[in-house]
Amino acid sequence: MANAGLLDQLKFDEKGLIPLIVQDVENGQVLMMAFMNREALEKTLDTGKIHTFSRSRGRLALKGESSRHFQHVKQIMTDCDHDVVLIKVVQDVAACHEGYRSCFFNEYDTDAAEWKTVAERQFDPEKVYSK
Amino acid sequence: MANAGLLDQLKFDEKGLIPLIVQDVENGQVLMMAFMNREALEKTLDTGKIHTFSRSRGRLALKGESSRHFQHVKQIMTDCDHDVVLIKVVQDVAACHEGYRSCFFNEYDTDAAEWKTVAERQFDPEKVYSK
Numbered sequence: 001m002a003n004a005g006l007l008d009q010l011k012f013d014e015k016g017l018i019p020l021i022v023q024d025v026e027n028g029q030v031l032m033m034a035f036m037n038r039e040a041l042e043k044t045l046d047t048g049k050i051h052t053f054s055r056s057r058g059r060l061a062l063k064g065e066s067s068r069h070f071q072h073v074k075q076i077m078t079d080c081d082h083d084v085v086l087i088k089v090v091q092d093v094a095a096c097h098e099g100y101r102s103c104f105f106n107e108y109d110t111d112a113a114e115w116k117t118v119a120e121r122q123f124d125p126e127k128v129y130s131k
Numbered sequence: 132m133a134n135a136g137l138l139d140q141l142k143f144d145e146k147g148l149i150p151l152i153v154q155d156v157e158n159g160q161v162l163m164m165a166f167m168n169r170e171a172l173e174k175t176l177d178t179g180k181i182h183t184f185s186r187s188r189g190r191l192a193l194k195g196e197s198s199r200h201f202q203h204v205k206q207i208m209t210d211c212d213h214d215v216v217l218i219k220v221v222q223d224v225a226a227c228h229e230g231y232r233s234c235f236f237n238e239y240d241t242d243a244a245e246w247k248t249v250a251e252r253q254f255d256p257e258k259v260y261s262k
Contacts, residue, residue, distance in 0.1 A: 005244040021152055021161060028159025030152060033215045078246065079234035080227050084164045086235045096211050103210035104217045113136040115209065 003045050006076070007038060011083040017053060018085055022063075022095065024102075025074045025088035031095035032103040034063075036085060048073050050089060067128050069093040094122035097129070134176050137207070138169060142214040148184060149216055153194075153226065155233075156205045156219035162226035163234040165194075167216060179204050181220060198259050200224040225253035228260070 012018050017035040024031055034052040036044070039060055043051040047062075050071035054061040064070040075088040096103040098121075105119035143149050148166040155162055165183040167175070170191055174182040178193075181202040185192040195201040202220040209216055227234040229252075236250035 003244060006239050006246070009246060019150060019164060021164060023161060030154060030161065030217055033150060033152060033210065076239040076241075077235040077249075078237045078239070079164065080229050080231070080236070081234075082237070082246075084234075086161055098211045100211070103212075103215075104208040105211070106209045106213070108137050108207040108209070113134060115137070115140060115213075118208075 003042065006045070007041060009082055010041075010078060010085065011081065012038065013083075017055075018083060020050075020052060021084065021086045022050060022071055023086060023088050024091055026090065029102050030104055031071070031089070031091055031101070041085070044073060044087070050087065063095075064092065067093070067097070067123075069095070069123075071095065097125060099123045099125045099128075134173065137176070138172060140213055141172075141209060141216065142212065143169065144214075148186075149214060151181075151183060152215065152217045153181060153202055154217060154219050155222055157221065160233050161235055162202070162220070162222055162232070172216070175204060175218070181218065194226075195223065198224070198228070198254075200226070200259075202226065228256060230254045230256045230259075 016037045020034045020036045022031045037053040040051040040053045050063040052061050069092045071089040071091055077086040094101045100119045101122050105117055106115040107118040109116045147168045151165045151167045153162045168184040171182040171184045181194040183192050200223045202222055204218055206219040225232045231250045232253050236248055237246040238249040240247045
């Protein structure tokens with residue numbers, strides 16, 4: 001198959017998974033981290049939209065399947081050990097199911113010794129997920 | 132302790148580890164992915180330099196302990212699930228033990244169906260690691 005060169009050179013762990021970092025190609029913001037199995041990577045390549053292996057649901061998941069906020073693949077990278085995938089995307093609306101552009105919306109405030117929300121919601125999760 | 136507010140709200144996995152993404156605070160480049168245990172996070176907070184739990188060596192590791200290319204902590208973030216840590220750093224010289232600024236120096240070329248190196252080496256690993 002056409003993408004054997006990509007898949008065969010990646011190292012999946014003992015569960016058949018590889019960590020995925022998704023980054024906004026436009027501004028460099030890290031949007032989320034997830035895991036892929038081989039099938040998720042193949043579907044991502046075939047469709048141009050990020051697919052992950054959802055460990056909580058135990059199945060392949062199209063990112064944005066409920067919200068319709070898809071992630072469109074622009075660049076696929078791997079690291080020195082070929083055991084992490086970094087994909088740069090164009091993000092529709094927002095990545096986080098809590099309504100934020102990025103899942104990384106909590107910053108540690110060292111003075112207060114607590115996590116603080118440092119982003120604005122882009123959508124109302126109750127409206128989007130109740131459709 | 133002062134940082135209990137940070138540590139107690141993070142979810143470590145069944146091995147006591149949490150994934151860490153290290154990002155260059157200056158240009159947004161993702162530099163590497165690694166894992167931390169509670170001790171690595173405490174040492175990172177105490178020293179201001181990234182420490183990881185090296186799964187291959189089975190021990191705490193100061194990033195840059197051989198190369199002296201340290202990562203200086205500037206901002207600590209976590210995601211919606213509190214099960215991934217993203218730390219923005221000032222990177223000394225380069226992050227990758229192969230001499231590249233970022234570990235993510237391989238890009239998938241879809242036409243050629245192969246991985247290609249898309250960065251320049253910042254240092255010669257043989258010289259740095261033979262010291």
